[in-house]
Amino acid sequence: MRNPIILCCFLWLCIIFIEVSGQCLEEQRSLLIQLKKELSVDYSTKSKLESWSLTTDCCSWDGVACKHQTGHVIRLDLSSSSINGEFNSSSSLFSLRYLQQLNLANNSFYPSPLPMGLQQLLSLTHLNVSGSSFVGQVPLEISFLTRLVSLDLSNHFGYPMMLESPDLKGLIRNLTDLRELYLDGIQISLTGSEWSKVLSLALPNLSVLSMSGCNLSGPIHPSLSQLKFLTHLNLARNNLISIVPDFLANFSYLISLQLCSCNLYGRFPENIFLIPTLRILEICTNPQLTGSLPKFPPGTTLEVIRLSNMDFSGKLPDSISNIAFLRNLQIDDCSFIGSITSSFQNLTELVYLDLSWNNFSGLIPSLASSKKITGLILSNNGFTGTIPSSYGNDLKNLEILNLRNNLLQGMIPSSLFTIPSIKLIALSGNRFSGQLQEFQNASSSFLREIDLSQNELQGPIPNSIFKIRSLNHLSLSSNHFNGTIGVGMFDDFKHLAGLDLSDNNLSFNVSGSNSKTLPYISRLRLGSCNIFEFPNFLRNQIHLFHLDLSNNRIGGALPNWGSRGWMLVAKQIEPLEI
Ligand SMILES: *[C@@H]1O[C@H](CO)[C@@H](O)[C@H](O)[C@H]1NC(C)=O
Ligand SMILES: *[C@@H]1O[C@H](CO)[C@@H](O)[C@H](O)[C@H]1NC(C)=O
Ligand SMILES: *[C@@H]1O[C@H](CO)[C@@H](O)[C@H](O)[C@H]1NC(C)=O
Ligand SMILES: *[C@@H]1O[C@H](CO)[C@@H](O)[C@H](O)[C@H]1NC(C)=O
Ligand SMILES: *[C@@H]1O[C@H](CO)[C@@H](O)[C@H](O)[C@H]1NC(C)=O
Ligand SMILES: *[C@@H]1O[C@H](CO)[C@@H](O)[C@H](O)[C@H]1NC(C)=O
Ligand SMILES: *[C@@H]1O[C@H](CO)[C@@H](O)[C@H](O)[C@H]1NC(C)=O
Ligand SMILES: *[C@@H]1O[C@H](CO)[C@@H](O)[C@H](O)[C@H]1NC(C)=O
Ligand SMILES: *[C@@H]1O[C@H](CO)[C@@H](O)[C@H](O)[C@H]1NC(C)=O
Ligand SMILES: *[C@@H]1O[C@H](CO)[C@@H](O)[C@H](O)[C@H]1NC(C)=O
Ligand SMILES: *[C@@H]1O[C@H](CO)[C@@H](O)[C@H](O)[C@H]1NC(C)=O
Ligand SMILES: *[C@@H]1O[C@H](CO)[C@@H](O)[C@H](O)[C@H]1NC(C)=O
Numbered sequence: 270m271r272n273p274i275i276l277c278c279f280l281w282l283c284i285i286f287i288e289v290s291g292q293c294l295e296e297q298r299s300l301l302i303q304l305k306k307e308l309s310v311d312y313s314t315k316s317k318l319e320s321w322s323l324t325t326d327c328c329s330w331d332g333v334a335c336k337h338q339t340g341h342v343i344r345l346d347l348s349s350s351s352i353n354g355e356f357n358s359s360s361s362l363f364s365l366r367y368l369q370q371l372n373l374a375n376n377s378f379y380p381s382p383l384p385m386g387l388q389q390l391l392s393l394t395h396l397n398v399s400g401s402s403f404v405g406q407v408p409l410e411i412s413f414l415t416r417l418v419s420l421d422l423s424n425h426f427g428y429p430m431m432l433e434s435p436d437l438k439g440l441i442r443n444l445t446d447l448r449e450l451y452l453d454g455i456q457i458s459l460t461g462s463e464w465s466k467v468l469s470l471a472l473p474n475l476s477v478l479s480m481s482g483c484n485l486s487g488p489i490h491p492s493l494s495q496l497k498f499l500t501h502l503n504l505a506r507n508n509l510i511s512i513v514p515d516f517l518a519n520f521s522y523l524i525s526l527q528l529c530s531c532n533l534y535g536r537f538p539e540n541i542f543l544i545p546t547l548r549i550l551e552i553c554t555n556p557q558l559t560g561s562l563p564k565f566p567p568g569t570t571l572e573v574i575r576l577s578n579m580d581f582s583g584k585l586p587d588s589i590s591n592i593a594f595l596r597n598l599q600i601d602d603c604s605f606i607g608s609i610t611s612s613f614q615n616l617t618e619l620v621y622l623d624l625s626w627n628n629f630s631g632l633i634p635s636l637a638s639s640k641k642i643t644g645l646i647l648s649n650n651g652f653t654g655t656i657p658s659s660y661g662n663d664l665k666n667l668e669i670l671n672l673r674n675n676l677l678q679g680m681i682p683s684s685l686f687t688i689p690s691i692k693l694i695a696l697s698g699n700r701f702s703g704q705l706q707e708f709q710n711a712s713s714s715f716l717r718e719i720d721l722s723q724n725e726l727q728g729p730i731p732n733s734i735f736k737i738r739s740l741n742h743l744s745l746s747s748n749h750f751n752g753t754i755g756v757g758m759f760d761d762f763k764h765l766a767g768l769d770l771s772d773n774n775l776s777f778n779v780s781g782s783n784s785k786t787l788p789y790i791s792r793l794r795l796g797s798c799n800i801f802e803f804p805n806f807l808r809n810q811i812h813l814f815h816l817d818l819s820n821n822r823i824g825g826a827l828p829n830w831g832s833r834g835w836m837l838v839a840k841q842i843e844p845l846e847i
């Protein structure tokens with residue numbers, strides 16, 4: 270029974286292959302070769318144009334697809350091809366009349382405007398110039414491409430592009446086949462809710478509308494409710510000054526809704542969470558928007574919930590366990606309360622969890638079955654109890670662990686320091702106590718930052734810590750660590766920029782330092798470290814800007830270090846506490 274299936278699959282692949290390859294027409298080939306000559310390409314990085322050579326069928330070149338019956342080039346994808354420089358307005362590109370799909374995304378055509386020549390490509394159904402650094406007004410000529418189904422002019426980080434004349438209305442009036450419209454980052458000069466009326470009138474069947482950072486104003490107008498086939502709606506980073514209308518919950522095809530930083534207020538309609546198709550919900554940074562989480566029914570399809578920095582409150586519902594594919598839950602900087610229910614145990618797909626800056630209490634979740642998690646941020650709450658053993662033992666993909674400023678206690682398991690991909694361990698401002706145990710394999714870790722300050726840790730600092738060569742920041746201040754630290758123990762720390770050992774019961778022995786000691790240190794705090802002489806290695810520091818040597822026993826005058834005098838060094842250090 271297996272053979273027919275394999276044959277089918279094989280035939281299907283064959284059909285696809287024949288459809289997009291085929292004999293290259295000489296006339297089409299020479300246009301492409303001419304185009305390659307016109308374009309300024311940085312061949313030191315990867316470019317699709319590398320494969321364009323006369324010895325091969327042009328229909329097989331990277332980014333080129335032909336119609337097999339005719340050999341006409343119908344698809345050209347030159348995205349991410351390291352093309353730079355101005356676009357020749359009489360380019361041979363515009364003679365490729367049969368093109369249906371053109372993608373020039375992610376190149377740099379600065380400072381060219383979008384070329385008017387595009388109007389000659391009347392067969393275009395898909396045009397993508399996102400992130401390609403065109404500048405200025407979008408030309409009226411784009412509106413002549415009446416077969417367009419998908420238009421992506423988005424300009425996320427580029428130079429200013431605008432829609433003034435023609436305005437949005439002029440651009441889309443005749444593009445009645447459009448289903449996907451991406452205008453992110455383009456300055457759209459329409460007053461009030463005009464943009465919404467224009468869109469719903471001209472493009473009632475739109476499926477994707479992405480207009481983040483377009484300088485749109487508001488409020489969100491009822492006319493938007495006519496775009497009921499929307500699957501993706503992104504209006505983030507516009508000053509809409511609006512409530513969130515109830516009708517959004519009636520968009521029964523909606524897959525993603527992005528409304529971060531829109532100056533929204535009022536109460537967020539809970540029913541939006543319950544749209545059966547919704548997978549991505551991002552409404553962060555609308556500090557005046559209130560709301561709470563609903564009871565999630567079984568089969569909820571949400572994968573991403575971002576509600577950071579809003580006025581959401583209440584408890585996390587037990588029914589959160591029904592969001593079986595939840596990957597990303599960011600509800601930091603809200604006013605949530607209560608404890609984290611054991612229902613978190615069922616969130617096996619979780620990759621990123623940020624509950625920081627709320628008023629959660631009770632035990633922190635063990636997340637033993639969330640083995641994919643990379644970021645776990647529970648800081649600034651009222652969590653109590655100890656660190657679950659699952660963190661060091663089961664969460665093998667963890668990169669960021671931030672439990673700062675809670676009421677956690679008990680020992681810090683040394684297994685945390687050997688999580689294979691861990692980069693940041695921040696446990697400061699809790700009540701952790703006892704001694705830190707030695708651990709292995711520290712020298713091969715990715716650890717960049719350890720912050721254990723403001724706890725009740727005691728005993729010696731384990732030698733294993735001094736073997737973590739990758740460390741940039743180490744803070745152990747305000748604990749009860751004791752013993753003597755020699756400056757030579759930092760010989761392995763070639764990248765350390767921040768070190769804080771203040772306010773322990775340590776003795777820091779500075780003798781024996783040399784010109785290679787802590788070469789990149791910029792923030793050094795050694796307050797109350799029983800230091801007797803002025804640290805000689807400071808003489809060589811060129812990155813230092815923050816130094817604290819307060820409450821030590823340094824006698825005599827500050828050293829005079831010749832032409833690179835100490836005071837010269839000190840001038841650029843602030844604050845300086847000795
Ligand atoms: C943009 O192109 C560069 C190569 O020129 C590539 O490294 C990068 O991943 C591309 N970015 C996107 C978002 O496609
Ligand atoms: C543009 O291309 C045409 C034809 O290939 C050429 O004659 C002309 O010099 C080019 N212009 C610029 C500014 O490169
Ligand atoms: C346009 O091309 C970029 C880069 O390849 C891609 O990320 C983006 O999804 C494309 N836009 C559309 C609408 O397909
Ligand atoms: C739109 O199309 C109509 C006729 O199909 C034409 O008269 C008009 O000039 C076009 N408008 C624009 C802005 O292209
Ligand atoms: C929208 O789609 C419907 C069919 O689904 C079609 O009858 C109607 O003409 C379309 N409207 C526009 C403006 O394309
Ligand atoms: C944004 O729109 C306002 C009017 O709503 C206008 O005054 C301002 O210049 C626009 N900003 C940009 C960058 O176009
Ligand atoms: C949502 O759709 C239902 C049923 O079609 C309708 O009764 C209700 O008025 C709609 N709500 C809004 C806010 O448009
Ligand atoms: C977790 O999932 C299992 C089976 O998938 C189910 O039996 C159990 O009730 C769920 N637990 C919670 C707390 O939702
Ligand atoms: C957080 O909890 C504390 C103590 O339970 C309470 O005083 C404070 O008002 C709460 N804050 C918020 C934002 O609910
Ligand atoms: C240390 O690394 C070795 C080899 O890479 C490995 O066999 C051993 O299990 C590791 N030990 C710990 C405690 O991770
Ligand atoms: C350090 O502290 C531990 C436990 O608090 C104690 O047992 C030990 O004697 C102390 N060592 C020194 C050198 O003070
Ligand atoms: C420092 O250690 C001494 C002796 O071990 C002890 O008496 C003292 O309480 C410790 N001080 C602090 C702040 O832990």
